[in-house]
Amino acid sequence: MNSPRDSIAVDTKSVQALDSAHYIHAFTDTKALATQGARVIVKGEGIYIWDSEGKKILDGMSGLWCVNVGYGRKELSRAAVAQMDVLPYYNSFFNTTNLPAVNLAKAIVDVAPDGFNHVFFTGSGSEGNDTIFRMVRRFWDVKGQPQKKTFIARHNAYHGSTVCGASLGGMSYMHEQGDLPIPGIAHIQQPYYFEHGQGLSEDEFGLKAASWLEEKILELGADKVAAFIGEPVQGAGGVIIPPRTYWPEIQRICAKYDVLLVSDEVICGFGRLGTWFGCQTLGYQPDLITFAKGVSSGYIPLGGVLVGDRVANVLIEQGGDFNHGFTYSGHPVACAVALENIAILQRENLVERIRTDIGPYFKQQFEALTDHPLVGVANACGLMAGLVLVKNKATLEMFAADKGVGMVCRGHLFGNGMIMRAVGDRLIIAPPFVITRGQIDEMMGLIRSCLDAAHADIKGRGWLQHSA
Numbered sequence: 001m002n003s004p005r006d007s008i009a010v011d012t013k014s015v016q017a018l019d020s021a022h023y024i025h026a027f028t029d030t031k032a033l034a035t036q037g038a039r040v041i042v043k044g045e046g047i048y049i050w051d052s053e054g055k056k057i058l059d060g061m062s063g064l065w066c067v068n069v070g071y072g073r074k075e076l077s078r079a080a081v082a083q084m085d086v087l088p089y090y091n092s093f094f095n096t097t098n099l100p101a102v103n104l105a106k107a108i109v110d111v112a113p114d115g116f117n118h119v120f121f122t123g124s125g126s127e128g129n130d131t132i133f134r135m136v137r138r139f140w141d142v143k144g145q146p147q148k149k150t151f152i153a154r155h156n157a158y159h160g161s162t163v164c165g166a167s168l169g170g171m172s173y174m175h176e177q178g179d180l181p182i183p184g185i186a187h188i189q190q191p192y193y194f195e196h197g198q199g200l201s202e203d204e205f206g207l208k209a210a211s212w213l214e215e216k217i218l219e220l221g222a223d224k225v226a227a228f229i230g231e232p233v234q235g236a237g238g239v240i241i242p243p244r245t246y247w248p249e250i251q252r253i254c255a256k257y258d259v260l261l262v263s264d265e266v267i268c269g270f271g272r273l274g275t276w277f278g279c280q281t282l283g284y285q286p287d288l289i290t291f292a293k294g295v296s297s298g299y300i301p302l303g304g305v306l307v308g309d310r311v312a313n314v315l316i317e318q319g320g321d322f323n324h325g326f327t328y329s330g331h332p333v334a335c336a337v338a339l340e341n342i343a344i345l346q347r348e349n350l351v352e353r354i355r356t357d358i359g360p361y362f363k364q365q366f367e368a369l370t371d372h373p374l375v376g377v378a379n380a381c382g383l384m385a386g387l388v389l390v391k392n393k394a395t396l397e398m399f400a401a402d403k404g405v406g407m408v409c410r411g412h413l414f415g416n417g418m419i420m421r422a423v424g425d426r427l428i429i430a431p432p433f434v435i436t437r438g439q440i441d442e443m444m445g446l447i448r449s450c451l452d453a454a455h456a457d458i459k460g461r462g463w464l465q466h467s468a
């Protein structure tokens, strides 16, 4: 009896049967899932979730990088109900507005870096990036430089699943489906020190990785390049933390060639790195910021764009109509929930706590995993972390990709009540902000015992035989 909701009676098998009969899941092989059966999640409280069999699971991924204030916050459900009772919906087209949207725009501007005074709301991060794509092109049109159209992004980046989001993203397996990327988008290599930094210090590598942007701008012609987009720390790509020299150099290059700088903060925004926005931790000032997920702690879909003064002034003063928007832009219920979510972050000092207390403790504990025989290196930034699994600790040789060692480890973690993601042979984690030191200890204990079990398993399969 480890669930406060053992009373939720769910017939797992029949839910799984209905699921496979009717529900096509995101990023899933539906046929394969039908034979295996989806895990049915029925309840969450704090940093834990429960499945329909009553199994308690420590959610090291905050849902999908979003349930930052933890599960079961009645303040948020009450905010939604109160707003639904008064005004469940009204649009922001046709010269109308609503109170929660106005108040939320103000609350977001108040926590944003200097120079950000305007917000455009969307329903998701993908729509946020689509909005930026159109907004940036509109900006250069209005400025009389319509040839400045091309976006530069990075391989292994994730910017969403819409046509534009997937095109901006650098996931080759997404590009393969549906002839992406669309024209007008170029990619450069990511700043992944473990893979590309051989022979350089981290600081040297940061400058080198930034120089790939300059090379690409020169190749395309600065007069053709509209913007560079990147995540402060790449999330879905495997928690790729750039060297500290990287972003300031990217900013210098963007300024030199008059290229707008876009920070996709769908994961890093609203506190995950210990500052309200990730660009503040990594030392750069973007022109535009995409946000979603953490703005509402995932309790309700909401995303948007923070528009810096440089872009906003041109669009507002000279742009006239911006012919773009969504039915749910500025949705009053979503905005009311997000307002309360920001109030919780402030009341409970959760962002500051990541910077000064729980973040450093988490980093120390997580990076200590580097001593494990399966771990090449483990790094954390704020409450986001990743480790790379290696076959040989001395040489840092990796396993053959087709072995799927990351998934083997993930299986052990999942089976033992701990959610961590596998991205290739990187294991990644991003726990809720409300996690305590005791819970971090519990989490690290689970991770260590699962890595031990995975190590024995992998050894048993004979995959370690040539290693030290």
Ligand code: PXG
Pocket (backbone or CB within 6 Å): 064, 123, 124, 125, 126, 127, 129, 158, 159, 160, 161, 165, 231, 235, 236, 237, 264, 265, 266, 267, 292, 293, 303
């Ligand atoms: N930008 C970034 C940086 C993201 O992480 C999006 C945009 C798109 O947001 P929406 O709300 O449209 O999903 C994201 C979303 C994963 C994973 O595998 C990550 C995301 C979505 C789905 C899976 O880690 N991030």
